[in-house]
Amino acid sequence: MDESDIRNLLEAVKRGRGTIDDTVKKLRRLPYEDLGFAKVDHHRGLRQGFAEVVFARGKTPKQVAEIVRAMLRAKASHNILITRADPKIFAAVKRLARAVKLQTTFHELSRTITVERSRKILGKGLVLVVTAGTSDIPAGEEALVTARAMGNRAEAVYDVGVAGIHRLLEHREKLSAARVIICVAGMEGALPSVVAGMVAAPVIAVPTSTGYGSSFGGLTALLAMLNSCASNVSVVNIDNGFGAGCVASVINRL
Secondary structure, three states, X not given: OOHHHHHHHHXXXXXXXXXXXXXXXXXXXXOOEEOOOOEEOOOHHHHHOOOOOEEOOOOOHHHHHHHHHHHHHOOOOXXXXXXXXXXXXXXXXXXXXXHOOOEEEEEOOOOEXXXXXXXXXXXXXEEEEEEOOHHHHHXXXXXXXXXXXXXXXXXXXXXXOHHHHHHHHOOHHHHHHOOEEEEEEOOOOOHHHHHHOOOOOOEEEEEOOOOOHHHHHHHHHHHHHHOOOOOOEEEOOOOOHHHHHHHHHHHHHO
C-alpha cells in the first residue's frame, strides 16, 4: 500500500463510496501481516515508495505463493517483484495472479517474477543498464526488471566491455542522456570507471562473479570498483542487480 492507495481510501469515505468500518478493515493489516513464517510489510510502499520485494531463494513455492497472496489481498496499486525465483515458484505465483487477472511474467535470464498492477512511470529520466560482457547479462537483467517494475523508463546496452572499447563509444549519446547508469562487469571490473569518466550522471557499479580463478567469484571486480578513480561511482554487492535497480529508482525519483 502506498500513498496514492491511502488517499484513494480516504477520498472514497469523503465521497460516501466507502464506510469508515470498511476503511479501518483495509488499514488493519498495516504495518505488517503475520503469516507465521513471514511478516509481510504492507507499510513499505507508504514509507519507501515501493512494496516489499520477495527474495525467493530459500523459500518454498508454497511460502512465496502465500506471501504474494497476502500482497494481493492488500489490493495496493504497486507491482509485485520476486527475485531469485525458479519455474516452480513461477507456476505457484501465476495461478494466484491469473485468478485476479493480472499479467505475470517469469524473466528467465534474471530469474525474477513480476506481477503487473501498474504501468505508471514515476522516474524523471532514463535508467540505463550497461554490461561489460554477455555473461554479465543475468545481473544486468535483474537490474533492468527491477527498475522497470519500480516505475522507471529503463533500457539496456549489452556486451560493450573494455576489451572492445569502440563498442561502448558507439553509445555515447545514450550514455549522456541517462539520468542514472547501472554498470555491470565481472573479470577485472574496469568498465564502471570508463563509463563514469564519460558522463555527469551517477554510476552504480555491479560486480559480477563472472571470470577465471583469480577473479575470486567477483571479489576482484568488487575491489576494483571500490577503488575506482571516477568520483561518481558507487558500488553494490556481487551479482546484486536488484540492489542497483532499486537505488537507481530512488535516485531517478528525486
